[in-house]
Amino acid sequence: MDFSGKKVLITGASRGIGKATAMAFAEKGAQVGLNYRNNIDEAKRTLKEMPGKGHQLFQKDIGKTENCKELIQEFIETYGRLDILVNNAGIFQHHKIDEIDFEEWTQTWETTFRTNLYAAAHLSYWASQKMMKSGGGRIVNVSSRGAFRGEPNAPAYGASKAALNAMSQSLAKKLAPHNIFVGVVAPGFTETEMGANALTPEERERLLAETSFKRMAKPEEVAHAILFLASEGAEYCSGAIIDVNGASYLRS
Template identity: 45%
Template sequence: MPDAVPAVPAVPVTAAFPATGRRVLVSGASRGLGRAVAHAFAENGDRVAVHYGSRRPDAEETLAALPGSGHVLLGADLADPSGAAALVSAAAAALGGIDVLVNNAAVNTPHPPATTPYDEWTAAWQQHVAVNLLGTAHLSHGAARAMIAQGTGGRIVNIGSRGAFRGEPDHPAYGATKAAVHALGQSLAVALAPHGIAVASVAPGFIDTDRVAHRLTGDEGAAIRAQSPFGRVAAPEEIAAAVRWLASPEAQWSSGAVLDLNGASHLRT
């Protein structure tokens, strides 16, 4: 009878990744979904770096409302690669490191192709690519390098969009850059797994935030709510809860996933 092959013990590379008390950088956290995400982590006992681009008063409101202590407010222009690098450095210095990055910052200005002048069209595309895609890529690179240096693993969660699959006829650069963010997250998931860093994305549908509140009134609002068989749109807190779970120690095996959060308003095959 052949000798039994000894079992190889599993050694999780994220054994030191904490469940609470983490150091979390949330980009675009001045209001809306970013604010809800920052609150979800703070409520979990984590310390949060609240990033803003231009809405400092709103970001100050976010910071003031966070439970717990040790949170910090940081401003940076993510359309500038040096701004993204400076944000990662400032967050790591203020928090003593980075365990979780949530890439939420994005622009979404209308530019329907049939009616948008060419100069406005090109400007819209450049802005969307610079912030939504390259800003996400540069923050992810910096945060990943910090996590690798720390040696305790980490989590990166990207905020994508249902529009990457469903289409965004009035916001095509938004849909395209969010599709690219999903692809970026999957590439990073493979590249960073040996370092104990899990990367996942969420693809929300319509979310009830201040920025789009005007669209939820009247006939347009009724039509938007009717997209889901639940007859409503998402609350920011529902999306934030999923983001927090994807950043948890238990969610490592979800690395590489793109999680649909759209209330069955769009089903992928």
């Protein structure tokens, strides 16, 4: 896969899957805009490690609607065009229905959907407006195995990712005539800081037992699937959802 000269925007790019994806695109010749919310030290470290030249940080809390338009505008002002958008940013919060009060319940749903779904929807809107004028592009959304099998202790997370899948497939149909292709990568638990913080030792052992690999996915393995969907020649995969979960959950 060659991404020489491509202009790529990745949300949640300072660490984990986002960082691995940014590194992979950069290694293939792309210029990458790394969006992050507030961890500037981590973002600067990631930027420093990036191979190649022309990469840049974009600090925006995309959970705020107005920031989505601003992020796309600032990216276009910097690079002139947007070829590939990767909606990777996401949050995971436990909110067990049999343990919390209604105020915490509703707040978690609102916060989760703002970041995991609405931000991806708004960014896809503004990105597609630019891509339609420039001749096309790619949008890759990072979903989750939890969209299919359920997240009993984090139902807002599972629901937000299921909605992200449906939105992605709707946009794949609508945007194909405009030469914009939309794909989804749905990882299982991945060896990231967010994944580690979301698990108790007992939960981790249970998850490891679900896959014959006896390990979690590496961020680089998820990044590989993202790059495939964003690559030239993968156009007819528009609308596809690629599972990266070590055969721990198989859909029919």
